[in-house]
Amino acid sequence: MLDFVQALIDGILYGTTYALIGIGFTLVFGVMHKINMAYASASIGAAYVALVVGGLVAGASAWLVFGLSFLLGGLFGLLVYLICFHLIPLGNENATLMSTIGMLLLVDELIAHATQGMPQNYPSTAFGEEMVRMGELSVRGDLIFVFAVSVVAMGALLALLYRTRMGLATRAVAQQPVAAQLCGIQVVKVNALTFVITGLLGGIAGALVCSAVGTLSILITGPLTVKGLIVTVIGGLGSVPGAIVAGLLVGGLENVVLYLRGVTERDLYVMLLMFAFLVFRPNGIFARGAGRD
Amino acid sequence: MSKIALAVAAAFAATLGMQGGALAQEKTIKLAGFGVKSGVLRLFGLNSEAALKAAVEEVNKAGGVKLGDGSKAKFELADYLDDRCNAEEGISVVRRIAGSDALIAIGPTCSNVAEPLYGILQKKVDDKGDTGLQFPILTDVAIKGGLAKISEWSFRNVPSEFTMYSSLFYWLKTKHPNLTTVYGGVEEDFAHSRASWYAVMKDRSAANGYKVLGESKWLLNDTNFSTQVREMKKANADIVAIAAHPFTTCGVLKEMQRQGVKPKLLVGLTSTSSMETLAGCAKHAQGLIIPTSFAPVTKESKHAAEATAKKKGAADLHSMAAWENVFILKEAIERAKISGNKDAASLQTDRRKLRDALAATKTTKGLLGISKRTEDREADKPYVFVHAKGNDWVVLHNPL
Numbered sequence: 001m002l003d004f005v006q007a008l009i010d011g012i013l014y015g016t017t018y019a020l021i022g023i024g025f026t027l028v029f030g031v032m033h034k035i036n037m038a039y040a041s042a043s044i045g046a047a048y049v050a051l052v053v054g055g056l057v058a059g060a061s062a063w064l065v066f067g068l069s070f071l072l073g074g075l076f077g078l079l080v081y082l083i084c085f086h087l088i089p090l091g092n093e094n095a096t097l098m099s100t101i102g103m104l105l106l107v108d109e110l111i112a113h114a115t116q117g118m119p120q121n122y123p124s125t126a127f128g129e130e131m132v133r134m135g136e137l138s139v140r141g142d143l144i145f146v147f148a149v150s151v152v153a154m155g156a157l158l159a160l161l162y163r164t165r166m167g168l169a170t171r172a173v174a175q176q177p178v179a180a181q182l183c184g185i186q187v188v189k190v191n192a193l194t195f196v197i198t199g200l201l202g203g204i205a206g207a208l209v210c211s212a213v214g215t216l217s218i219l220i221t222g223p224l225t226v227k228g229l230i231v232t233v234i235g236g237l238g239s240v241p242g243a244i245v246a247g248l249l250v251g252g253l254e255n256v257v258l259y260l261r262g263v264t265e266r267d268l269y270v271m272l273l274m275f276a277f278l279v280f281r282p283n284g285i286f287a288r289g290a291g292r293d
Numbered sequence: 294m295s296k297i298a299l300a301v302a303a304a305f306a307a308t309l310g311m312q313g314g315a316l317a318q319e320k321t322i323k324l325a326g327f328g329v330k331s332g333v334l335r336l337f338g339l340n341s342e343a344a345l346k347a348a349v350e351e352v353n354k355a356g357g358v359k360l361g362d363g364s365k366a367k368f369e370l371a372d373y374l375d376d377r378c379n380a381e382e383g384i385s386v387v388r389r390i391a392g393s394d395a396l397i398a399i400g401p402t403c404s405n406v407a408e409p410l411y412g413i414l415q416k417k418v419d420d421k422g423d424t425g426l427q428f429p430i431l432t433d434v435a436i437k438g439g440l441a442k443i444s445e446w447s448f449r450n451v452p453s454e455f456t457m458y459s460s461l462f463y464w465l466k467t468k469h470p471n472l473t474t475v476y477g478g479v480e481e482d483f484a485h486s487r488a489s490w491y492a493v494m495k496d497r498s499a500a501n502g503y504k505v506l507g508e509s510k511w512l513l514n515d516t517n518f519s520t521q522v523r524e525m526k527k528a529n530a531d532i533v534a535i536a537a538h539p540f541t542t543c544g545v546l547k548e549m550q551r552q553g554v555k556p557k558l559l560v561g562l563t564s565t566s567s568m569e570t571l572a573g574c575a576k577h578a579q580g581l582i583i584p585t586s587f588a589p590v591t592k593e594s595k596h597a598a599e600a601t602a603k604k605k606g607a608a609d610l611h612s613m614a615a616w617e618n619v620f621i622l623k624e625a626i627e628r629a630k631i632s633g634n635k636d637a638a639s640l641q642t643d644r645r646k647l648r649d650a651l652a653a654t655k656t657t658k659g660l661l662g663i664s665k666r667t668e669d670r671e672a673d674k675p676y677v678f679v680h681a682k683g684n685d686w687v688v689l690h691n692p693l
Binding site for chain 1: 331332333334335336337339481510511512513514515516517519520521523539540543544547550551552553568569572573574
């Protein structure tokens, strides 16, 4: 029983990384009704460039690298918007999907070429090697830190969405872009800002994931993209709270299944969970009417 | 009109002159390398390519290779083609190479490419009913056991993990007789890792008197190993043997440190004895013992490593096999008395002669010593045991 609880705790904590990535996917979908497949790879890309730039500064701390990753994430988010969305005719439904898939592959390959495929040691947080003991249970200190930062980031994002004019404009564009435009909201500016905001979040997510893993490698981007999409579907397309809960759910489930059934069946059950939601609750965890926030 | 006639005559004479010049040019024997040059395994392809270039340059500097008519030819290395560690692309690449004037292909990197690739070759030579590709392949990297027997056109110059780990566990047993248990860690979704644990490490450790307590499993792309390492901790084995590549090996080693899992000895996979592992987790990998068919311990191996470094590649058991392959081919070509002619019929005859010469080869000169060739076209190569010490792989035991 103890092992089961341990596996669940480990999984839920690790699931915060999925939640961070899922939020980025779901926020873009909520505003533009399109999927940004390059989100996870751009996040890892930001983390990589931050590592390189941080490495140029002698004695650069992990915080500098994380800070750089945060800012670069915003920049990369804007670039992805400009290249993969802004220039693509809106009438072509699948074009942005294909362009972002292309961007995902491009970023991955650029990192592979720059690093020669070698994993790069990523700085850990202050709690990188610590384990917090709670009786027989133990929890990774760095994952608690990731969890805390994720909660703060998500809180900041929710505050931005629900307490600021910018957030109001974003939600207006998400609900009714034509009406929003008629009300004087600049849709293109809002879309670009959405990508910047999700990019900032992605930069932090990329840095935290690489920090939790201990190395930066393009092996991370594929699974992170898949998990991000699964979390987006389970949480409900466009639902930020849904993405948060779904991330923790997916993380917890996969680790519990790993413990009970082994690694070869782990991903199978996660996919089954996604299919179950698609069949029985297609609008996600917090399905409510149209299922959009 | 006379001016036109003069111009035409001049052009005709120039053409004849060019052809005469071409006839006077040296013959070349084309070798084609292929493997992974993109994605996370890119480094394998880059290192193999560098080693091939360095070896070809060395052969050519020494005068080239002797042909059947007594003349000398230079080796020409075709562009190293990328198969992306993908079986379909590997097959497509080899078909493309076979359609060129290359005499032989050296590759691939991945065992999951090599296995289906050998499958498209003619199984038995002279089998008129088998329309498989009749093209020789000499593999440098793909190391999963027993593949070359798939086709009589496939040859490998890779070490026998079965032999190396058998020797390693025997040596560990004699050196540390108090250690009795082994626990494994394995990448379940990678052909090489999976075969290395189940068919080699697990089997050989048990054969040498160790009790195998079980294994933890993960996938090539996994990043969270908390559950697997807890299983490892519970098993509390004396020796932990990790059959995984650098990315997940580093992840597991870091998690082991977090959870305070400290086995008496750590054993790793052959492919993990690379700079990639030390770049990712040198601190955590200290003491990791790996058998390998390359270490810069002889004059030849040091020279090969330096020459490859000049071509911007790193020397390890995989890339140095590519280096050895060039010299193996030089000897085989000379014994086979290859014509070096580029017309289709002569080229195919030469390919067959080379195949037969490789099949008849009993021993080859490797960088660590003499390698024996087996009946099923594999290599029995000399090896050493290395361990991670500081930022380098240092020889722990040299059975040579």
